[in-house]
Amino acid sequence: MERYGTSDVPDPFACTMEGVKSLAARLSARETAELDHAAVEHLIEVDGREILRRFFQDHLDLRAVREEQHPPSEPVLGAAGEKRPYRERGHERQLTCLFGKVTVTRCPWRRRGRANVHPADAQLSLPRGRHSHGIKRLAVRARRRKATIHILIDFVHVAEYVWTAAHAFHRVGSEAAETFAAEKLTAILHGHAARITREMTTQAEKEQLTGSKREAVDTCVRYLTGHLARLRYHIALKNGWPIATGSVEGACRHLVGDRLDVTGAHWGLDSAEAVLKLRAVHANGDLDDYLTYHHTREHQRTYPDQRDYQLGA
Structure with missing residues (x-):
């Protein structure tokens, strides 16, 4: 098998490795040491899954670069044995894997009047649909456990x-x-x-x-x-x-990005969580009800012996 040289390719995993260091820094932080195990587990689950997704994406991008730099030495053939003499670059398709969505970029080989051939699809054994074999295995395991995944x-x-x-x-x-x-x-x-x-x-x-x-x-x-x-x-x-994911992505951008992702902002986990909860309450139109509840609970904590208390208007 041909060995690929990587001296002419920048480190494809450099940015993701920075993400690994960032996660390690968060796990080492003083505020993280005050979290319970469930919060730390959730932090690792969310950030760790994104790091794994980025590693997968980096690997796919590296394969795409290598495919462009090293076209096959033998003619590319279609299903009927017809040659596909013309190559294009940069054709993309989406793949949903265990870690999230990634983009597969590959070179189609063409012939007028015939379907394109993508050698990289066969090398990766990509499914016909968008879901990876790992997702399919997960669904099979869920069925065995009589769980339903839609x-x-x-x-x-x-x-x-x-x-x-x-x-x-x-x-x-x-x-x-x-x-x-x-x-x-x-x-x-x-x-x-x-x-x-x-x-x-x-x-x-x-x-x-x-x-x-x-x-x-x-x-x-x-x-x-x-x-x-x-x-x-x-x-x-x-x-x-x-x-559709648009509503979720839009909600994240409005709820999280517009408030937390501002120039010069520095957030701790507790403060960011508190701000996001307030934004969610306000966006849902429940701020007045929440403040009434909050004031009532604060009074009950301060004066536990006073019963039948109701906050005045």
Whole structure:
């Protein structure tokens, strides 16, 4: 096997190693020594998982650099043995692993009128869907323990594929394209993804789509078909579960970032936790009720012998 030289590649793990040092510093800090075991465990779980995710991402990025620097010496062939003579760079796909989401960047080898071939996908044994084999093993173990894990694909990603298919049938920006996407996405939200794939295939055949337009539709159909078990949005909506990460990411940015991530701020764990709790109470419209409760409890702690106390307006 060819040995890769790394002298021309900057240390791919340097930033993540700084994260390791930062976690070690937090664990050595005086305020951390005052936490109970559950808080320390949570700190290591959250920060440690992010460090593991970054290590995985660094490794994938390193493989991407090596793939660009060292193309295969043998011709790249498709499933039918046809050569793929043209190489592009920087094609990405997402992978959800045990540590979170990572991005796999690889080189597609192309031939006009034929599907792209990604040698790196085979080398990594990437799954057809977005979830790693580790996630699948976790689901199997959960089933053995009679636990239920519900995995959903971010609805935004599904919408991207459906919109691409819509533009294969209708002009970009047209009302017809918007109607097509809205109808298909609404049906998917109601649990009819399998029916939508059949309808798209039938319509593509009826309109005799070819080339890139047919490929766009087929890609969407393959994506939906390969993830039917993870498109049960009707169950998620019935139970009040989120179906996209945008709301969570937006809440984190608004709740945490806008307050804590300001220039010159230095936070301890206790003070940051207290501020975030207050922001959450205020954002939920419960500040007045909380202050009433807080004042009542403070009075009860100060004057424990006084009963039937109610805070005056």
